Amino acid sequence: MTTKDLLWKEIYNSIKREIVLNKYKINKKLDSEGDYAKQFNVNRHTIRRAFKELKNDNLIYSKRGLGVFVKSSKISYSISKNVRFTENILEENKSARIEIKSFDIAECNLFEKKELDLKKNEKVTRINSIGYINNSPSVITFRSIPHKRFPKFINHFVKKQSVTKTFNLLNVKKIIRSKTLINAEISDKIKSNFLNIDVGKPLIKTTSINVDFNKKPIELSESYFDGSKIQILVKV
Template sequence: MTSKDLLWKEIYNSIKREIVLNKYKINKKLDSEGEYAKQFNVNRHTIRRAFKELKNDNLIYSKRGLGVFVKTSKINYSISKNVRFTENILEENKSVRIEIKSFDIAECNLFEKKELNLNKKEKVTRINSIGYINNSPSVITFRSIPHDRFPKFINHFVKKQSVTKAFNLLNVKKIIRSKTLISAEISDKIKSNLLNIDVGKPLIKTTSINVDFNKTPIELSESYFDGSKIQILVKV
């Protein structure tokens, strides 16, 4: 391997690392060939060679006269009878973690009462969280869990960062998706800040009811997915 090969590969690996670690937003314009040439103290041909390999890896794309931009393939999020967000993303060979932004315990509202089949004034545990895929904020989720039946749910969810594992520890061995409504929304300022996207970008919204083996509702969730990163795959 020549020194020239080492140079372009070093630059290629450097830019690729920053893209994979989500240092850039999707569709973010990269520096020009000239700017990278100055940064790495090489000629433009070397930068062009690195860009070519990044395009072959489907990580960047170019617009004639405008420059080079970051490209990311979408992740399939499967909706089926089984509820497995963490496992679902891991199957896509992506890292996943959940950050709990807030939670509280309160009397159920009319929507929660209806969907979770609760009595008036029964309490729910409400949990607001962000799901990170490859360290990039990708989904906002608002959950409501029947508190009287599962008073310890939040404790297990904090430790396990998995709805399935939290319920398993509460003797719910199987969670079944009863129904999911899929719709679209435009991102407002709050959601845009949480997902690190521009205001007005499309979001995929899912509203789901999950039940236990006896078909008793145990979770109501509303999720907002970054439409530039995730696509919904419905399995029947």
């Protein structure tokens, strides 16, 4: 590999890293070729070579006479019978983690009672969490778990940070998504703060019921995805 190849690849990797880590907002104008040439102490041809690869990666686009801009690179989040947030994101070559914001144990409301097939006043474990993709807050999830059947769910979930792994520890070896409703919603102040977006931005809301092998409901979840980062892919 020549010195020139090393130079443009180093610049390409540097700019790509900043885009992937969301240091630039979507449609943000990047510095000019001249600015980058001065920054990296190279000629403009080397910068153009790095830009070309970034365009091939679908990370930037150019407007004639205006410059180069960061492109929306939405992640496809698959909805299928299998329920795995982390694995879903890893398939997109992105990092994923879950942060628990709060949890409590309370009597089920009418919606939880119906969807989880519970008795009146039966308790649920409610968990509010944020899903991060490449360290960027991307989805808020509100979960309800039947507490009587899974009294230790939150203990394991705090350690494992994974619904699938937690249920596996509780002898549910296979989780099946029974149904999912998809809606659009406008972000309010609370959700905007969690997702670090402006109030009024579009969110994709999914309401899902997950069941065990015997088709017994084990989880009700309502998730709010940042519509600027994620698109829903329904697998049938």
